[in-house]
Amino acid sequence: MAENSANNIDNLLHEARRFPPSDDFANAAVATRELYAQGEDPVAFWGSQARGLLHWHTPFTPERTLDWSEPPFAKWFDDGELNVAYNCLDRHVLAGNGDRVALHWEGEPGDSRSFTYAELTTEVKKAANLLTALGVKQGDRVAIYLPLIPEAVISMLAVARIGAVHSVVFGGFSAESLRSRIDDASAVLVITADGGYRKGKAFPLKPTVDKALEPNADGQESTVRNVLVVQRTKGDVDWHERRDLWWHDEIAQVDTEHVAKAFPAENPLFILYTSGTTGKPKGILHSSGGYLTQVAFTHKAVFDLKPEEDVYWSTADVGWITGHSYVVYGPLANGATEVIYEGTPDTPHPGRWWEIVEKYKVSILYAAPTAIRTFMKLGRQIPQEFDLSSLRLLGSVGEPINPEAWVWYRDVIGGGTTPVVDTWWQTETGAIIISALPGVTTLKPGSAQVPIPGIAIDVVDERFRSTEADQGGLLVITHPWPSMARGIWGDPDRFVETYWSKFGRTTYFAGDGARRDRDGDIWLLGRVDDVMNVSGHRLSTAEIESALVSHPMVAEAAVVGASDETTGQAVVAFVITRASQADAAAADDASAVLRAHVAEQIGAIARPREVHIVSELPKTRSGKIMRRLLRDVAEGREIGDTTTLADTMVMSVISNTLK
Numbered sequence: 199m200a201e202n203s204a205n206n207i208d209n210l211l212h213e214a215r216r217f218p219p220s221d222d223f224a225n226a227a228v229a230t231r232e233l234y235a236q237g238e239d240p241v242a243f244w245g246s247q248a249r250g251l252l253h254w255h256t257p258f259t260p261e262r263t264l265d266w267s268e269p270p271f272a273k274w275f276d277d278g279e280l281n282v283a284y285n286c287l288d289r290h291v292l293a294g295n296g297d298r299v300a301l302h303w304e305g306e307p308g309d310s311r312s313f314t315y316a317e318l319t320t321e322v323k324k325a326a327n328l329l330t331a332l333g334v335k336q337g338d339r340v341a342i343y344l345p346l347i348p349e350a351v352i353s354m355l356a357v358a359r360i361g362a363v364h365s366v367v368f369g370g371f372s373a374e375s376l377r378s379r380i381d382d383a384s385a386v387l388v389i390t391a392d393g394g395y396r397k398g399k400a401f402p403l404k405p406t407v408d409k410a411l412e413p414n415a416d417g418q419e420s421t422v423r424n425v426l427v428v429q430r431t432k433g434d435v436d437w438h439e440r441r442d443l444w445w446h447d448e449i450a451q452v453d454t455e456h457v458a459k460a461f462p463a464e465n466p467l468f469i470l471y472t473s474g475t476t477g478k479p480k481g482i483l484h485s486s487g488g489y490l491t492q493v494a495f496t497h498k499a500v501f502d503l504k505p506e507e508d509v510y511w512s513t514a515d516v517g518w519i520t521g522h523s524y525v526v527y528g529p530l531a532n533g534a535t536e537v538i539y540e541g542t543p544d545t546p547h548p549g550r551w552w553e554i555v556e557k558y559k560v561s562i563l564y565a566a567p568t569a570i571r572t573f574m575k576l577g578r579q580i581p582q583e584f585d586l587s588s589l590r591l592l593g594s595v596g597e598p599i600n601p602e603a604w605v606w607y608r609d610v611i612g613g614g615t616t617p618v619v620d621t622w623w624q625t626e627t628g629a630i631i632i633s634a635l636p637g638v639t640t641l642k643p644g645s646a647q648v649p650i651p652g653i654a655i656d657v658v659d660e661r662f663r664s665t666e667a668d669q670g671g672l673l674v675i676t677h678p679w680p681s682m683a684r685g686i687w688g689d690p691d692r693f694v695e696t697y698w699s700k701f702g703r704t705t706y707f708a709g710d711g712a713r714r715d716r717d718g719d720i721w722l723l724g725r726v727d728d729v730m731n732v733s734g735h736r737l738s739t740a741e742i743e744s745a746l747v748s749h750p751m752v753a754e755a756a757v758v759g760a761s762d763e764t765t766g767q768a769v770v771a772f773v774i775t776r777a778s779q780a781d782a783a784a785a786d787d788a789s790a791v792l793r794a795h796v797a798e799q800i801g802a803i804a805r806p807r808e809v810h811i812v813s814e815l816p817k818t819r820s821g822k823i824m825r826r827l828l829r830d831v832a833e834g835r836e837i838g839d840t841t842t843l844a845d846t847m848v849m850s851v852i853s854n855t856l857k
C-alpha cells in the first residue's frame with residue numbers, strides 16, 4: 199500500500215468528533231434505519247426500489263431482477279422496458295408537476311435561464327426529433343463536448359430518449375483526447391458550442407472539434423457525420439458546409455412533439471472515459487434501468503431530497519460521472535429543482551458560489567473537498583457576506599475529505615448545523631456506494647462511513663481475508679449492484695482483468711485502500727495503483743508519461759501524484775531529456791515547454807505542477823521505475839528504502855539536482 203496511506207491512517211485514527219442527527223432532522227428524514235434491514239436482501243431491495251422509483255413501460259418479472267450467471271457482466275431488470283428521459287421528464291409533467299422548475303442555469307458572466315419540467319420536456323423532445331432527423335438511431339454513439347449550459351443536459355436526455363448512447367467529453371480536454379474518444383466509440387455526431395465562459399473569458403470549443411476531426415496521422419477520417427453547434431459566446435467559427443449545423447437553426451425546424459419509446463433495461467445509456475493505470479482511457483459503459491434505479495435511490499436517500507421544497511446544487515461538470523449521476527439523471531428522475539453553474543468558483547469574485555446559494559436559496563449542496571479547502575484558505579469572511587441560511591445538507595465527493603475541511607464545511611457553510619455526507623463511489627460504480635444516511639447515521643468527519651442499503655463491501659488483505667478493525671486493506675464490493683458498469687467499451691477482457699480478476703470474477707476490486715474502524719465505519723486511504731486524484735479528477739500516471747515522451751525533447755519520463763494541501767494530489771514529473779536537446783533548452787524553459795505540452799496533449803487538468811529535468815530515474819534491477827521514491831522527493835520527505843534499486847546512488851543524484 200502507498201506510504202501516504204500509512205500516514206493518513208495515523209492522522210485519522212485520532213479523529214474522535216461525532217455528530218449525531220438532530221431530532222428535528224431525524225424525524226423528517228427521507229432515509230430510515232429500516233432501509234438497512236431491507237437491503238440485506240439486495241435483489242429484493244433493488245427490485246422494490248426499481249418499481250417504486252421509476253416508471254416501467256414494461257415491468258420486469260421478479261425472477262429477472264438480477265442475472266449474474268456470467269459474472270462480471272451483470273444484467274438487472276432485463277426483461278423490463280423503460281425510457282430514461284421519460285422518467286426524468288414527461289412523467290413529472292403528467293403527474294401535475296410541469297410548472298416546477300427543473301433547472302436554474304447560471305452562466306459565468308451572470309446571464310441565467312430557468313426551465314420548468316414542462317419546458318425542459320419540450321426542449322428535449324425537440325432535440326430528440328433533431329437527432330432522429332440527423333439519422334441518429336438506437337445504439338449509435340453521440341459525443342457531447344459542451345460547456346455547462348442547458349443544452350448539455352438537453353442533449354444528454356435527447357440522446358437517452360431515442361435509445362442512443364452519449365459519450366460526454368469534458369470541455370477542458372484537448373483535440374487529441376476528444377479524437378481518441380470519438381474514434382474509440384465510433385461516434386456519428388458531435389454536439390458542441392462555439393465556446394463557453396471560464397475565468398472571465400470566452401474559451402473557444404469549436405476549433406478544438408475542427409482539429410479533432412481532421413484526418414489523423416494515418417490519413418483516416420473520423421466517423422463523425424455532423425457537428426451540431428450551440429451558439430454561446432458568438433465568437434467567430436470556421437464552418438464546414440454540410441458537416442456543421444447550428445443548433446438554433448435546426449431546432450427551430452423540428453416538431454415539438456415526440457413520443458418516448460420504451461427500450462430494454464439493459465439498453466446502453468452512456469460511455470464515459472476515465473483514466474486507469476495504462477496510457478489509454480477506458481470507456482466505462484453504463485446501461486439504463488439499473489443505473490437509473492440506483493442514482494435515483496441514492497440521490498433521494500443520501501441527500502434527503504424533498505422535491506417540493508428543496509433546491510439542489512451539485513457543482514460538478516457534466517463531463518464527469520458526478521455530473522451524469524447527480525446533475526442529470528438522479529435529480530431529474532426524482533423531480534428535483536436544481537441549479538447548474540457554468541463557470542469557476544472565483545469569477546468574477548471569490549464569493550460567487552455563495553452568491554448563487556443566496557440567489558436560488560440552495561438547500562442541498564454537493565461539492566468536492568478541493569473546493570472546500572480552497573475556500574478555507576481564502577477565509578470565512580467571504581462566505582459570511584452571503585445569506586447561506588437556506589442550506590440544510592452538504593455533500594462531499596471525489597477524494598478523501600480531511601476532518602478539518604469537513605468541520606469547516608459544516609461550521610462555516612452549514613451554519614454549524616447541517617449534516618455533511620461524504621460519498622465514496624467511482625465512474626465504474628455509477629452511483630454512491632458508501633455514505634452516511636442523513637438523519638440516521640451519527641457522522642464522523644473524514645469517514646465515508648457505511649455502504650448504502652443494498653450494497654455489500656469488504657476491506658481485505660492481498661489474500662482476500664477481511665482485515666481486522668483499524669487495519670488498512672483493499673476495498674472490494676462483494677455483491678453486484680444495479681448501477682455497476684456493464685463493461686469497458688470494446689474491451690471486455692480489460693474490464694475483467696482490471697476490476698474482476700484480483701479476487702475472482704464475482705468480487706469488484708475498486709483500486710482504493712481503506713480501513714474499517716471498530717464501529718465498522720470506512721475510512722478511505724487513497725488509490726493503491728498508479729491513478730492520481732487531482733482536485734477530485736482522476737488522472738493516470740501512464741497517460742501523462744506517454745504525453746511527455748511524445749515530445750521530441752524527452753527520452754524518458756516518470757510521473758507521480760504528490761500530496762498537495764489544496765488539490766489532494768498534484769502531478770509531479772521527472773524527465774530525462776535527450777542530450778542534444780537538453781543543451782539547447784535551459785532546464786526552466788524545458789519544464790515550461792513540457793508542462794504546456796501535456797496540457798495540449800491531454801487537457802489543462804493534466805498539466806504537471808512541476809517538471810524536473812533529471813539525469814537518471816530510480817529503477818529496480820528489472821527496470822521498473824520506483825515511483826515510491828520519486829514521491830518521497832516530490833513531497834520533500836526523507837527517501838525510503840532504496841535497497842532494491844539497480845543503482846542506489848541515483849536518488850542522491852536526483853535529490854541534489856532538485857536542491
Ligand code: PRX
Binds near residue numbers: 519624709722725735
Ligand atoms: O479514489 C477514489 C476517489 O475517486 C476515485 C473515483 O474517481 P472517479 O471515477 O473520477 O469518480 C469521482 C466521483 C465519484 C475513487 O477510486 N474518491 C471518490 N470519492 C471519494 C474518493 N476518495 C475518498 N473519499 C471519497 N468520498
